[in-house]
Amino acid sequence: MFENEERTNIEKLGEFGLIDHLTKNIKLTQKSSIKGVGDDAAVLDFGGKKTLISTDMLLEGIHFDLAYTPLKHLGYKAVQVNLSDIYAMNGTATQVTVSIGMSSRFPLEAIEELYEGIYLACDKYGVDLIGGDTTASKQGLVISITSIGYADEKDIVYRNGAEEGDLICVSGDLGGAYTGLQLLEREKLVYMENPNIQPDLEGKDYIVERQLKPEARKDIIDLLQDMQVKPTAMIDVSDGLASELLHICKQSNKGCKLYEEKIPIDPMTYETAREFNLDPTVCALSGGEDYELLFTVKQADYDKIKFKLDFTIIGYITEPNAGCNLITKSGNMHELKAQGWNAFGSLQ
Amino acid sequence: MFENEERTNIEKLGEFGLIDHLTKNIKLTQKSSIKGVGDDAAVLDFGGKKTLISTDMLLEGIHFDLAYTPLKHLGYKAVQVNLSDIYAMNGTATQVTVSIGMSSRFPLEAIEELYEGIYLACDKYGVDLIGGDTTASKQGLVISITSIGYADEKDIVYRNGAEEGDLICVSGDLGGAYTGLQLLEREKLVYMENPNIQPDLEGKDYIVERQLKPEARKDIIDLLQDMQVKPTAMIDVSDGLASELLHICKQSNKGCKLYEEKIPIDPMTYETAREFNLDPTVCALSGGEDYELLFTVKQADYDKIKFKLDFTIIGYITEPNAGCNLITKSGNMHELKAQGWNAFGSLQ
Numbered sequence: 127m128f129e130n131e132e133r134t135n136i137e138k139l140g141e142f143g144l145i146d147h148l149t150k151n152i153k154l155t156q157k158s159s160i161k162g163v164g165d166d167a168a169v170l171d172f173g174g175k176k177t178l179i180s181t182d183m184l185l186e187g188i189h190f191d192l193a194y195t196p197l198k199h200l201g202y203k204a205v206q207v208n209l210s211d212i213y214a215m216n217g218t219a220t221q222v223t224v225s226i227g228m229s230s231r232f233p234l235e236a237i238e239e240l241y242e243g244i245y246l247a248c249d250k251y252g253v254d255l256i257g258g259d260t261t262a263s264k265q266g267l268v269i270s271i272t273s274i275g276y277a278d279e280k281d282i283v284y285r286n287g288a289e290e291g292d293l294i295c296v297s298g299d300l301g302g303a304y305t306g307l308q309l310l311e312r313e314k315l316v317y318m319e320n321p322n323i324q325p326d327l328e329g330k331d332y333i334v335e336r337q338l339k340p341e342a343r344k345d346i347i348d349l350l351q352d353m354q355v356k357p358t359a360m361i362d363v364s365d366g367l368a369s370e371l372l373h374i375c376k377q378s379n380k381g382c383k384l385y386e387e388k389i390p391i392d393p394m395t396y397e398t399a400r401e402f403n404l405d406p407t408v409c410a411l412s413g414g415e416d417y418e419l420l421f422t423v424k425q426a427d428y429d430k431i432k433f434k435l436d437f438t439i440i441g442y443i444t445e446p447n448a449g450c451n452l453i454t455k456s457g458n459m460h461e462l463k464a465q466g467w468n469a470f471g472s473l474q
Numbered sequence: 475m476f477e478n479e480e481r482t483n484i485e486k487l488g489e490f491g492l493i494d495h496l497t498k499n500i501k502l503t504q505k506s507s508i509k510g511v512g513d514d515a516a517v518l519d520f521g522g523k524k525t526l527i528s529t530d531m532l533l534e535g536i537h538f539d540l541a542y543t544p545l546k547h548l549g550y551k552a553v554q555v556n557l558s559d560i561y562a563m564n565g566t567a568t569q570v571t572v573s574i575g576m577s578s579r580f581p582l583e584a585i586e587e588l589y590e591g592i593y594l595a596c597d598k599y600g601v602d603l604i605g606g607d608t609t610a611s612k613q614g615l616v617i618s619i620t621s622i623g624y625a626d627e628k629d630i631v632y633r634n635g636a637e638e639g640d641l642i643c644v645s646g647d648l649g650g651a652y653t654g655l656q657l658l659e660r661e662k663l664v665y666m667e668n669p670n671i672q673p674d675l676e677g678k679d680y681i682v683e684r685q686l687k688p689e690a691r692k693d694i695i696d697l698l699q700d701m702q703v704k705p706t707a708m709i710d711v712s713d714g715l716a717s718e719l720l721h722i723c724k725q726s727n728k729g730c731k732l733y734e735e736k737i738p739i740d741p742m743t744y745e746t747a748r749e750f751n752l753d754p755t756v757c758a759l760s761g762g763e764d765y766e767l768l769f770t771v772k773q774a775d776y777d778k779i780k781f782k783l784d785f786t787i788i789g790y791i792t793e794p795n796a797g798c799n800l801i802t803k804s805g806n807m808h809e810l811k812a813q814g815w816n817a818f819g820s821l822q
Contacts, residue, residue, distance in 0.1 A: 166560070179518060179569075181607055210514075223528075227616070261537070265534070265614050270529070272529055274527060284509065285512070285514070
């Protein structure tokens with residue numbers, strides 16, 4: 127990957143030289159960041175607000191494949207995945223810590239590329255990088271990020287607040303990240319069989335970007351605030367719509383009706399799923415990694431949200447005994463089941 | 475390792491079943507823990523206090539060897555290593571998030587053992603586990619922990635506050651964890667050459683425990699508070715005394731004089747170092763992983779600390795042009811150099 131390029135051996139920099147090198151341009155911008163990188167711990171001050179903390183681990187071979195994932199994109203995505211959890215609490219993300227384990231097969235330029243993506247994401251979302259850990263790895267590339275944010279107590283949205291009759295909404299569209307992954311995996315196989323064939327991703331930018339460079343939906347949080355709509359429950363879509371909706375229903379002790387025809391699917395996602403003989407609805411329900419926000423709102427808020435194009439009403443919350451159901455396009459009712467791809471899963 | 479024992483396949487539990495299983499007994503005890511495991515992010519409330527955050531990553535083959543590290547000890551140590559950073563800020567540790575990547579070669583019983591150690595450490599230090607991530611790993615075992623704590627602004631001790639004339643103090647004794655590691659590595663080699671020979675660790679409990687089951691020095695923080703002594707600078711000893719003292723001097727823009735004869739070394743550490751033809755002083759200076767606290771105090775506080783057995787005065791801070799020097803037992807002066815073993819190093 128870096129064979130024809132300049133390579134700087136990490137060991138030449140030394141342990142603390144590497145840290146200085148990677149962090150020398152950090153400028154703390156959050157008022158709550160009192161002290162960032164450079165001591166035993168970072169120091170934060172949220173005044174009277176509640177602090178939000180979330181963490182995710184990304185492992186090579188499980189969560190990403192360096193054969194088709196540029197390191198800059200990977201760094202960007204790793205931050206987005208974490209910020210998404212803070213927004214899913216209706217909070218403001220303010221800081222991240224980033225820990226990286228890397229084998230010596232990576233030159234300094236590779237780590238720099240990874241950090242370039244990390245800093246780009248931090249910059250774009252106004253988040254400070256305040257600490258972390260860098261270590262050699264005998265295994266593959268390991269990325270662990272913890273995100274920190276805040277919210278007023280009255281604004282926090284948990285997963286367990288959905289009430290009977292609430293409308294189920296989801297931002298953006300679903301299934302794109304998963305079909306993008308299928309495409310990348312196919313082109314990888316083609317390339318491995320014949321390295322002279324260039325990957326054919328033409329016209330597929332949108333779904334490839336959904337997979338490689340997702341955006342956490344801070345804009346939706348801002349929009350809801352502008353509209354003065356506080357969701358009753360919220361979660362981000364990392365494992366697929368079905369899994370996330372079941373989390374909300376289980377934790378709220380409610381049932382739901384989800385309408386297949388309402389699930390927002392981009393035409394390119396639809397078309398690509400068909401190419402792969404996949405059901406586009408299944409891609410949306412179980413594909414995951416879309417990092418959209420799934421939330422429920424009171425029916426009383428319907429007038430405020432009905433003309434918004436940024437999210438779609440896809441069903442409603444029922445009493446628990448009705449179960450969690452998908453109403454298909456043909457009008458049949460099926461029990462909603464989670465078949466997320468995710469390995470083991472997250473505590474948060 | 476688990477061949478003759480009962481094995482439960484992790485995949486049978488499913489992703490969320492595993493999380494439920496590992497977290498079902500969590501009881502939040504910290505007033506500041508508003509919401510722990512089970513939503514997109516944990517929610518914390520530190521009132522008007524400053525929040526402290528630190529993070530560390532432990533990778534199999536780099537930071538630990540499962541050939542001689544019981545998983546319970548590993549879980550315990552992983553938490554201690556993190557809490558140590560919060561205490562090194564003169565703070566109170568209150569929460570941790572724990573992310574684990576594990577290959578399927580581990581049965582559920584192995585993860586349980588790891589978590590047993592994690593919970594034991596949390597319990598003993600009064601810290602809540604509030605979130606994390608569990609994932610399959612194609613590589614080895616990966617552990618990433620973020621610790622959270624708080625302090626009043628006036629109590630926080632950074633690395634950069636040392637002044638000329640300040641006394642340099644270190645808690646406990648040094649070099650034990652490193653000589654314990656040498657012993658474990660030797661016995662591993664013996665065992666690999668002839669599996670019928672049982673490891674010979676008799677009488678070496680102390681240094682083996684220093685390596686496998688270190689304790690973060692919360693007691694020293696409590697003691698300093700009782701004595702009404704606020705250090706001017708502080709750091710925990712993870713990479714070795716020399717490296718840590720150089721951090722304090724560099725960040726404080728000062729020099730130091732460190733006296734070899736004052737460096738606290740346990741007789742068992744001394745004797746074992748000699749067995750391995752190692753200089754005990756070098757083990758203390760560069761061995762690392764002792765997780766003692768290194769701190770500087772004003773000379774005016776000398777009367778308060780002079781009879782304390784929990785820590786030792788090992789030198790004093792000088793003006794920067796004097797450099798950082800070690801005065802040997804024979805009275806010679808050498809420039810102090812860091813030769814920590816640590817791979818790449820930590821941002822904090």
